[in-house]
Amino acid sequence: MRSIExxxxxxxxxxxxxxxxxxxxxxxxxxxxxxGWESGTPPLDVSGTRQYRGYWTGQGVEWSSRGARPKDWDLLKQLRNIPEDWR
Ligand SMILES: [Zn+2]
Incomplete structure (x- = not known):
């Protein structure tokens, strides 16, 4: 069963x-x-997460698993999924 956590x-x-x-x-x-972020490894706080995101976007938003990238991928749309606490 899924919990809210x-x-x-x-x-x-x-x-x-x-x-x-x-x-x-x-x-x-x-x-x-x-x-390419692995859950449970740094960054584990909000500022670190923002930094990682900034670095990743600055590097040209490379997919760590290229095959997983949808053809009609929309970065901005995806960024809106980021949980509010981590924006
Ligand atoms: Zn990610």
């Missing part, structure tokens, strides 16, 4: 494919197919 949206880039980044607040250590 589960997180299936990447804090850095807003990507989700339904896999949990955090399960009941525990990191699952999955690696985001989009920005």
């Amino acid at each position: 589960d997180e299936e949206v990447c804090r850095v880039c807003g990507y989700t494919d339904g896999d949990l980044f955090f399960e009941d607040t525990w990191p699952t250590h999955i690696i985001c197919s989009c920005c």
